[in-house]
Amino acid sequence: MMLSHHLADETLQDYASGVLSASMETLIACHLTVCPACRHRAEVADAIGGISLADQDSVTVKASAADILAMDKNNTAPTARPTTTTPSLTNTGVPRPLARLLPAPLDELPWKSFGPGMKQYNLSNQPRKEGAFKLLSLAPGSRMSKHTHQHRELTFIVSGSYTDLMGKFNAGDIADLSADHHHAPHVDSDVPCISLIATDAPVKFDGLFGKIVQPFVGI
Numbered sequence: 001m002m003l004s005h006h007l008a009d010e011t012l013q014d015y016a017s018g019v020l021s022a023s024m025e026t027l028i029a030c031h032l033t034v035c036p037a038c039r040h041r042a043e044v045a046d047a048i049g050g051i052s053l054a055d056q057d058s059v060t061v062k063a064s065a066a067d068i069l070a071m072d073k074n075n076t077a078p079t080a081r082p083t084t085t086t087p088s089l090t091n092t093g094v095p096r097p098l099a100r101l102l103p104a105p106l107d108e109l110p111w112k113s114f115g116p117g118m119k120q121y122n123l124s125n126q127p128r129k130e131g132a133f134k135l136l137s138l139a140p141g142s143r144m145s146k147h148t149h150q151h152r153e154l155t156f157i158v159s160g161s162y163t164d165l166m167g168k169f170n171a172g173d174i175a176d177l178s179a180d181h182h183h184a185p186h187v188d189s190d191v192p193c194i195s196l197i198a199t200d201a202p203v204k205f206d207g208l209f210g211k212i213v214q215p216f217v218g219i
């Protein structure tokens with residue numbers, strides 16, 4: 001798998017500090033499943049986080065993507081999360097941290113259409129103002145309205161590919177966007193581009209069309 005887009009340093013630091021939402025941690029775990037480079041960077045960030053946490057009397061350690069990846073390992077150090085990971089893809093090519101959340105294979109999910117060639121599958125019931133966690137499937141040639149983000153948006157490409165100002169994103173790549181990015185992804189694969197998206201606040205569409213469809217898309 002040729003990967004060209006990775007996690008930002010700031011995201012890895014937040015991940016190591018345990019301040020990201022469960023949905024973002026799951027999405028990061030999907031990329032770590034296929035990216036040895038980011039796995040190594042996550043372990044370094046974890047080690048640094050562990051040193052600063054060790055000075056505190058009581059520490060709440062919540063489940064992290066590393067925990068999810070290493071569920072069958074048993075490392076019980078109180079302030080250090082397991083760093084030995086067992087990356088794995090299911091035989092359908094879906095990273096296991098995502099596959100665990102799905103009731104059926106991708107092509108049998110109860111997708112909901114929100115426009116020509118566009119459908120979504122919600123992985124979270126949280127109110128839209130708290131962000132989204134969902135799968136989007138966009139047909140070849142689809143173009144998302146140009147939009148930006150109030151906080152952070154992570155996108156993991158499950159299959160197919162798209163291109164935007166930042167380049168081409170293939171299966172396994174992660175788009176790690178902060179608030180100042182405006183982008184308008186365009187699906188350039190000949191199969192649907194399926195991506196996993198986690199946001200911590202609603203996206204802000206630039207154009208009128210995007211603002212109209214946003215309540216239906218729910219991102």
Ligand SMILES: [Zn+2]
Pocket residue numbers: 003005006007031035037038039
């Ligand atoms: Zn990576």
